[in-house]
Amino acid sequence: MSGMEPLLIAAVAASVTGTVLEGAGQYIALNDEITEAQFNQEKARAESMEEYRLASAEGRRQLGAARVRAGGQGEISGSALDVLGELAAEGEYRANTALYQGRVRYDAFKAQAKAAKRARSLVPLTTAVNAGSTLLTAASSGGGGGGGGTASAGGTPAVAAGP
Numbered sequence: 001m002s003g004m005e006p007l008l009i010a011a012v013a014a015s016v017t018g019t020v021l022e023g024a025g026q027y028i029a030l031n032d033e034i035t036e037a038q039f040n041q042e043k044a045r046a047e048s049m050e051e052y053r054l055a056s057a058e059g060r061r062q063l064g065a066a067r068v069r070a071g072g073q074g075e076i077s078g079s080a081l082d083v084l085g086e087l088a089a090e091g092e093y094r095a096n097t098a099l100y101q102g103r104v105r106y107d108a109f110k111a112q113a114k115a116a117k118r119a120r121s122l123v124p125l126t127t128a129v130n131a132g133s134t135l136l137t138a139a140s141s142g143g144g145g146g147g148g149g150t151a152s153a154g155g156t157p158a159v160a161a162g163p
Contacts, residue, residue, distance in 0.1 A: 037109045047105075063084060063091060
């Protein structure tokens, strides 16, 4: 064992440790992203329901006020009925628009959480591959354990690196 081998082994160990810690950091960050996206999903759902409730109430208020105004003029017929119908339709449209916009936000956060879950599921594999790559690179340069030989890409033993 030459004087450089312990340093090379320490460097390889530090590199592998760094790779594993980086993978762990990515995993934790993706967990946080998933949690935030799921929170935002529920927040979007609750906000859209509240917007729907408010828009519906406003529509009913406007419709009631128009009925009172129309009723104060005598009978309700013709264009007054058309106005009431339009007000009712407009209120319903605003309420349904609020629900739709909330659903769009909800679906966007759901897709964000799904993408983060997919990425998180790959972290252990990519971490292992990166750490293994570091070890194989060190072994092929003659600095790993196992007698100082090298391995070729095909998996068969290569000629030893020399003394």
